[in-house]
Amino acid sequence: MWKRDEGVRQPQNTAATPATTAPDSPAPRVDASSKPIERDKVNIGKSVVIKGELSGSEDLTIEGQVEGKIELRQNILTIGPNAKIKAQVFAKAVVIQGEVHGNVTASEKVDIRDAGSVDGDLSAPRVAIADGAHFRGSIDMQRAGAPKPAGETKAAEQKPAAPAPPAPTPTPVTTR
Numbered sequence: 001m002w003k004r005d006e007g008v009r010q011p012q013n014t015a016a017t018p019a020t021t022a023p024d025s026p027a028p029r030v031d032a033s034s035k036p037i038e039r040d041k042v043n044i045g046k047s048v049v050i051k052g053e054l055s056g057s058e059d060l061t062i063e064g065q066v067e068g069k070i071e072l073r074q075n076i077l078t079i080g081p082n083a084k085i086k087a088q089v090f091a092k093a094v095v096i097q098g099e100v101h102g103n104v105t106a107s108e109k110v111d112i113r114d115a116g117s118v119d120g121d122l123s124a125p126r127v128a129i130a131d132g133a134h135f136r137g138s139i140d141m142q143r144a145g146a147p148k149p150a151g152e153t154k155a156a157e158q159k160p161a162a163p164a165p166p167a168p169t170p171t172p173v174t175t176r
Contacts, residue, residue, distance in 0.1 A: 046082050054087075062098075073107065081115055094124075096133075103137075 040058040044050070048064035055071040062070075063080040070077065070089045077091040083098035093108045096116035104110055106124035114132040123140040 079116070 042056070042058050042060050044060065044062045044064050044066075046063045050064070050066045050068070052068045053071065054066055054068065057072075057074060059076045059078075060072055061078040061080055062083045062085065064082075065084045065086075067086045068088075070085070070087050070091070072091040074092055076093045076095070077089065078095045079085055079098045079100060081097040085098065085100045085102065087100075087102045089100065089102060089104045091106055093111070094104055094106045095111045095113065096104070096118060097113045098115075099117045101119045103120045104118065104122050104124075108124065109126040109128070110122050110124040111128045112118055112130060112133040112135060114130040116130070117134040119134075119136045121137045121140070122135075123142075125141060125143045127139055127141060129135055
């Protein structure tokens with residue numbers, strides 16, 4: 001049988017190794033630095049109908065119906081394949097697999113998947129529309145607070161607006 005050589009040391013990376021626990025404890029503890037950070041996620045089921053304002057500070061998946069306004073400005077909103085949304089939507093990122101009737105504004109990205117449908121305007125720095133998705137509206141991909149392109153700024157600064165030429169004055173006509 002093979003035995004470990006006493007002179008060989010194991011790596012000293014303790015962040016990824018579980019801490020020891022007593023034999024009678026229910027589960028081994030894991031060092032907090034090795035745990036992935038999980039965001040809170042909330043689901044709204046197929047049978048749920050919400051009318052009014054929906055806001056929060058957690059990632060949200062909607063499978064039901066919402067009418068009104070959805071505001072999750074710092075979080076990700078997923079609109080599931082069974083969802084029917086008639087609302088103005090504001091979120092950090094929006095993934096659409098169901099139906100949305102209303103404008104969608106995201107600070108990072110809007111992603112319309114192949115079964116997704118949007119009737120309304122999109123406003124986000126990044127927009128993805130899958131092949132087979134339905135979209136009717138306009139897209140604004142300006143970054144919030146972004147400066148105007150250099151060409152537009154320089155042209156406006158170099159050429160002051162010329163005054164409009166004076167309107168011609170009618171000459172009086174005299175009859176004798």
